[in-house]
Amino acid sequence: MKTTLNLAWKSVANRKATAMLTILTVAISVVLLMGVERIRTQAKSSFANTISSTDLIVGGRSGQVNLLLYSVFRIGNATNNIDWKSYQEFAQNPAVKWAIPISLGDSHRGFRVMGTNHSYFEHYRYGQKQPLEFTQGHEFNGLFDTVIGSDVAKSLGYHVGSEIIIAHGISDVAFSRHDTLPFKVVGILAPTGTPVDKTVHVSLEAIEAIHVGWESGAHLGNTPDAKTLRERDFTPNQITAMLLGLKSKIQTFSLQRQINTYPKEPLSAIIPGVALQELWGMMSVAEQALMAVSIFVVVSGLLGMLSSLLTSLQERRREMAILRAMGARPRHVFTLLVLEASVLTSIGIVVGIILLYALLAVAHPLIQHQYGINVAMTSITSHEWLLIGCVQLAGMVIGFIPAFRAYRQSLSDGMTIRI
Structure with a gap:
């Protein structure tokens, strides 16, 4: 077997x-398959690891x-907002251990x-x-303080003390920027x-403050300066969503039903794990x-290898005949060609594995930055x-086809072929 393997290696090296x-x-x-x-x-x-220990996510009525x-x-984007009083009511619910309000709608340079x-x-x-942990700085305390994710800091070169301008809406263009109210980075x-790495975090009060004069959706009113705004109370009127952690998992379905049938406004409460399973179900066809x-x-690749082996087999009929003349049995010729296919596949x-890891090393930062997917090495x-x-098994099976043809070739056929 060792001699046959050595012969197979030399035969491959010769071509x-x-x-x-x-x-x-x-x-x-x-590379493509793996x-x-x-x-x-x-x-x-990455999707499953994004959120943990959250029992319910609550937002406006939606899928x-x-x-x-x-x-x-x-x-x-959200279909509707949640009234602040509704948030307070559910945050103080006896079943709720903690509540995190979220307000979305603005952006900063694509984040x-x-x-x-x-x-x-x-x-x-x-x-x-x-x-969550900080590499630099601390939580926001002032009205115009901000905490940024690691990708934001790395991509835009920000550090603690940097000033940033938030834009109204998703498109960060000149006419939509709150350029009179800069925020100061206090934490990374x-x-x-x-x-989280791609998010700029500010206080709920700051969201309210920067939209003074933007009530119509565009900058039509007068926006006071930062000093004047700091002296005012900016208790939120609405938020986009809230994350709830419960004191007991047993209360999850009861509170979910209570939120979904809330009479004061249409709300939806979802269980993150169930929603993720629905998302995977929607993506299964694409997968x-x-x-x-x-x-x-x-x-296709293996068929290409088969074509190559069959083509070379016609050119190697004399080689096979010489091996037979030197004492090689048909099974030796059969094994030789199967081993050649196995060696090529191996x-x-x-x-392919080396190329895959090389491509992942190059593409990893791009994939994480563009899509937020951490493709770990x-x-x-x-x-x-x-x-x-x-x-590997398919490669060996492919090798059986030319091997069987060589097995059936006679010694006289190989010795009398014209070259």
């Missing part, structure tokens, strides 16, 4: 150009996926601005119930791998389509090993 093209084809197939699988699983993991997307992932209060820094959890959060494309690319897999998972094993 370098063809072998390299075959290996590259298999490698690209493996790349799609890794991004799919890491996307799910639960839409509410989850805009309140947690900063994707899309979403979120109004909240100190409960956010105290109670918000992500991943495995991990709290540690990286979390969640949308299956991507996986099907990846599998077809692998099959090298292609190794090259982790070791190969058991499921990925299973996919690799399937590719």
